[in-house]
Ligand SMILES: Cc1cc2nc3c(=O)[nH]c(=O)nc-3n(C[C@H](O)[C@H](O)[C@H](O)COP(=O)(O)OP(=O)(O)OC[C@H]3O[C@@H](n4cnc5c(N)ncnc54)[C@H](O)[C@@H]3O)c2cc1C
């Protein structure tokens with residue numbers, strides 16, 4: 001079958017390569033959740049998605065044979081890291097950031113290193129339920145704190161609704177900022193429930209809970225996650241769907257109000 | 267990053283006793299860890315103080331509230347008592363950085379964050395603040411982000427905090443513990459200093475002094491407040507110029523004013539004379555414009571930051587107007 005026929009028959013998503021099958025099995029996406037997930041992805045994005053697993057799998061495997069704890073360390077600190085319901089005692093150089101501990105020592109490479117200086121949000125994880133930057137967090141300060149990374153969001157093989165929404169609305173292009181965007185979005189759901197304010201909130205004195213965030217609010221509150229590909233509109237749309245069930249197309253700043261109205265109704 | 271030993275202080279005493287001249291206390295690490303990666307800060311010991319018990323907000327004897335130094339910026343800004351009584355502080359704090367950084371940053375650390383002068387961050391450039399005696403790269407260099415008030419020949423940097431601009435407008439006090447176990451309280455206007463001949467010193471703390479709490483006066487600006495932050499993009503950026511404006515208005519007359527500016531000096535710049543001028547006046551455009559002229563009359567900009575003078579005037583008028591027009 002050539003590409004065009006495959007596309008016409010719509011059969012491509014049923015035909016997974018062996019490697020792709022293996023990845024789905026490994027991450028525990030089976031049966032209906034696998035079909036649901038596949039339906040939301042085009043064939044092209046599937047192979048790109050899968051290739052990221054392949055390469056990280058290949059790169060990570062030799063690292064797995066490293067001893068858990070190096071023999072000699074300068075200023076050694078011992079930390080119990082609780083990450084996604086797993087606990088691991090690590091001996092670390094005191095300089096190790098949480099980001100490096102996750103990626104280099106626990107092989108949790110979902111969390112990304114963008115700037116390493118607090119300026120991009122790619123390294124966002126949740127610490128005791130709050131979104132934080134793992135690049136400016138020293139691993140030594142994380143003893144017994146609950147850390148949730150992108151790898152910890154899916155449950156029983158089902159993606160977190162926010163992960164599903166990002167797939168459905170194409171909330172990414174290259175995908176590098178995506179783990180940070182998703183962790184940040186999941187934390188923001190809670191912040192809105194708790195009634196936390198932002199700089200663009202009208203009235204700071206009136207404290208309400210279960211906020212329904214406007215688009216302006218979402219953009220301000222998600223500003224700590226920079227997307228070099230500029231997938232912002234789709235990210236806002238994905239967030240809105242999970243946050244308020246409304247996935248209306250976000251405002252495109254280059255169109256007039258009238259043009260926007262027309263586009264939304266088409 | 268250079269090697270350092272790490273101590274997780276279990277209590278205040280341990281923190282103070284472990285301190286040496288080459289140590290740094292560690293709050294959220296959002297400024298310190300960054301500067302250590304840049305090789306600008308080079309401590310040989312970090313003493314973590316973020317877990318010490320100063321994490322509450324309580325009523326104080328002055329009719330105001332006291333903020334724990336180790337409480338996070340986001341918990342402080344979103345505390346119901348702070349939002350209700352000091353919305354100006356909440357607004358300023360929420361304009362800073364991002365949700366992730368505010369979740370990490372402590373109140374004490376916020377006061378002690380260092381300048382964002384690009385020369386200060388770049389170790390291949392001269393900078394008297396980083397390396398006393400090496401010269402000031404900014405004075406005859408790129409100085410668009412620098413001071414227009416209170417600078418010296420040695421340094422023209424600005425203090426970057428938004429929270430501190432609101433605290434300056436509100437008359438706060440900072441309580442610190444000394445290593446000998448005694449404590450002292452510093453008026454907020456005396457907490458940060460001008461660069462003078464010692465730009466390496468940002469504030470009046472002695473080595474080893476630990477910030478424990480911040481005291482706030484009785485709330486005065488809970489109805490009329492605005493924090494205006496002007497920046498190069500609409501979020502996640504430091505202020506070019508910012509204004510904290512608080513007004514107390516009774517029967518159509520200003521009875522108390524708080525006015526401070528960020529991004530223009532080595533410390534949050536409080537306009538004490540202008541605050542006095544506004545008191546007893548009607549809150550209207552004419553008086554706000556006169557206040558803005560008075561505030562900016564001593565500004566002495568550099569080649570790259572002339573824009574700050576006009577921007578500052580407009581920002582004052584806008585912030586005062588927004589504060590006044592807010593529905594009480
Ligand atoms: C990308 C980015 C953007 C930012 N944008 C803004 C912004 O727009 N506006 C703004 O205001 N800020 C901004 N910030 C700065 C941020 O607010 C500060 O970094 C933060 O408030 C510092 O608090 P911390 O607890 O992390 O301090 P740390 O980094 O832990 O410490 C800072 C300093 O304070 C000392 N210290 C800490 N606690 C104590 C204590 N209890 N007693 C004595 N000394 C102590 C440390 O030794 C260190 O010297 C930004 C930061 C980043 C990284």
Ligand code: SF4
Pocket residue numbers: 381383384385386392393394395396401402403404405412420421422423465
């Ligand atoms: S302005 Fe201050 S911080 Fe900037 S280069 Fe000059 S001395 Fe250094």
Ligand code: FES
Pocket residue numbers: 112113114115116117118119120121122123124133134135136
């Ligand atoms: S990698 Fe942490 S903010 Fe960019």
Ligand code: FES
Pocket residue numbers: 171172173174175176177178226227228229230231
């Ligand atoms: S998808 Fe490429 S950086 Fe966001």
